Amino acid sequence: MKNREASADHLTVIPRNQHHISRKSISDSALKVLYRLSKSGHRACLVGGGVRDLLLEIQPKDFDIATDATPEEVRALFKNSRIIGRRFRLVHIRFGRDIIEVATFRGHDEDSAKTETNDEGRILRDNTFGEIEEDAIRRDFTANALYYDIHDYAVLDYVGGLQDIEARQLRLIGDPAKRYPEDPVRMLRAVRFAAKLDFTIEESAAQGIFEHGHLLAVIPPARMFDEVIKLFHSGKAVRVFELLREYRLLKYLVPALDEWLQDEPSESMLDFIDQALVNTDDRVNTGQPVSPGFIFAVLLWPVVHQQASQIQSDRQKMIGALMQVGETVMKRQVRHVSIPRRFSQMARDIWSSQPRFHRTQGKQPLRLLGYPVFRAAYDFMCIQTMVGLMPHRLCHWWTEYQLEHGDSKQPEREARKRPRRRRRRAS
Ligand code: ATP
Numbered sequence: 001m002k003n004r005e006a007s008a009d010h011l012t013v014i015p016r017n018q019h020h021i022s023r024k025s026i027s028d029s030a031l032k033v034l035y036r037l038s039k040s041g042h043r044a045c046l047v048g049g050g051v052r053d054l055l056l057e058i059q060p061k062d063f064d065i066a067t068d069a070t071p072e073e074v075r076a077l078f079k080n081s082r083i084i085g086r087r088f089r090l091v092h093i094r095f096g097r098d099i100i101e102v103a104t105f106r107g108h109d110e111d112s113a114k115t116e117t118n119d120e121g122r123i124l125r126d127n128t129f130g131e132i133e134e135d136a137i138r139r140d141f142t143a144n145a146l147y148y149d150i151h152d153y154a155v156l157d158y159v160g161g162l163q164d165i166e167a168r169q170l171r172l173i174g175d176p177a178k179r180y181p182e183d184p185v186r187m188l189r190a191v192r193f194a195a196k197l198d199f200t201i202e203e204s205a206a207q208g209i210f211e212h213g214h215l216l217a218v219i220p221p222a223r224m225f226d227e228v229i230k231l232f233h234s235g236k237a238v239r240v241f242e243l244l245r246e247y248r249l250l251k252y253l254v255p256a257l258d259e260w261l262q263d264e265p266s267e268s269m270l271d272f273i274d275q276a277l278v279n280t281d282d283r284v285n286t287g288q289p290v291s292p293g294f295i296f297a298v299l300l301w302p303v304v305h306q307q308a309s310q311i312q313s314d315r316q317k318m319i320g321a322l323m324q325v326g327e328t329v330m331k332r333q334v335r336h337v338s339i340p341r342r343f344s345q346m347a348r349d350i351w352s353s354q355p356r357f358h359r360t361q362g363k364q365p366l367r368l369l370g371y372p373v374f375r376a377a378y379d380f381m382c383i384q385t386m387v388g389l390m391p392h393r394l395c396h397w398w399t400e401y402q403l404e405h406g407d408s409k410q411p412e413r414e415a416r417k418r419p420r421r422r423r424r425r426a427s
Pocket residue numbers: 047048049050061062064138139140141144145183185186
């Protein structure tokens with residue numbers, strides 16, 4: 001095949017009988033797309049996380065496909081498809097709830113009018129098409145640049161990705177001093193994959209993060225939101241948080257929290273973050289839903305809690321203080337990461353409802369139970385009780401209260417462990 005010969009000295013081919021990727025572990029929709037492209041005379045490969053995860057024997061989250069067909073040619077082959085993206089034009093092919101992303105091989109043409117960069121070298125738009133070996137070196141990490149060719153089921157490695165997968169390390173393709181400025185989000189991707197795969201970040205890729213971290217400040221807040229959610233919904237949020245601190249990246253995501261951490265943070269509040277992230281990971285790993293509103297409520301709670309306690313010492317008036325502080329803290333946060341309103345509102349409601357959990361008399365509990373944000377606020381409160389930020393009995397009391405008041409969604413935290421008991425009043 002033309003492409004293979006052209007770069008044969010860089011290319012390692014692992015034939016089908018020497019790797020364990022089987023078509024059985026590839027989704028039917030991805031196979032359908034691969035075969036149809038191939039039958040129409042195009043080159044078609046599975047690429048990226050799909051190949052990487054299958055080699056590591058992890059079930060891939062999604063399947064990405066790379067081809068020599070142009071977006072228009074792909075579009076013409078699949079009725080259920082549409083062209084998306086401006087920075088990178090891609091085709092999305094829909095099969096029910098499944099979406100397969102098809103990218104045309106990208107070429108290397110820095111002078112082309114189709115590749116736009118800004119003064120820092122950040123790529124704003126890049127739609128120059130090219131050959132597969134050019135496509136490989138434009139990807140971020142070597143482990144993400146392996147191709148599974150549907151033509152003969154071989155794995156193609158142009159960048160030494162197989163060795164790096166074996167050594168369990170993330171190596172940036174090319175020079176970090178060029179590749180991070182081109183797209184600073186690659187630094188967050190390094191952290192995410194290191195946490196997800198339990199890989200180390202290779203020395204120069206790691207060093208580059210310290211040198212170029214500040215470039216994250218120029219990423220549009222909407223893209224930052226997507227990345228933050230991928231980081232904290234990865235099922236490895238505890239590790240992600242550690243790595244973000246280690247690589248000094250937290251200040252570009254949640255600057256107020258980063259400042260709070262510099263300033264002798266309280267042990268119990270550190271435990272709170274840790275426990276809340278453990279809880280989030282558990283939920284993700286057992287298929288329960290998690291909300292960005294909850295994540296931001298957790299990450300900003302140390303700051304909101306501290307500032308509200310500074311302006312208000314009377315617990316009765318704490319709700320107002322939390323509302324006021326919550327608004328200012330959120331206003332600053334959304335300048336860095338644009339949080340859709342329903343999630344920022346949810347975080348603020350979680351905060352301001354915390355003092356209400358102390359009120360276990362009269363009609364107040366029933367009112368709180370009716371709040372739309374009740375479940376998340378209750379989870380949040382229980383985590384606070386676990387680390388000593390709120391009285392331990394409150395979590396028990398509210399768990400039982402929900403059981404008695406016929407909440408259809410069983411409170412999992414307590415209900416699983418304890419048999420139903422009569423309601424007790426918290427004093
Ligand atoms: P996962 O889907 O498990 O999060 P992935 O590696 O598939 O991981 P995607 O975001 O789906 O990541 O991207 C697919 C592939 O596209 C990557 O594996 C990589 O080869 C390439 N890619 C994605 N984002 C970038 C980027 N910012 N710079 C260079 N290449 C990228």
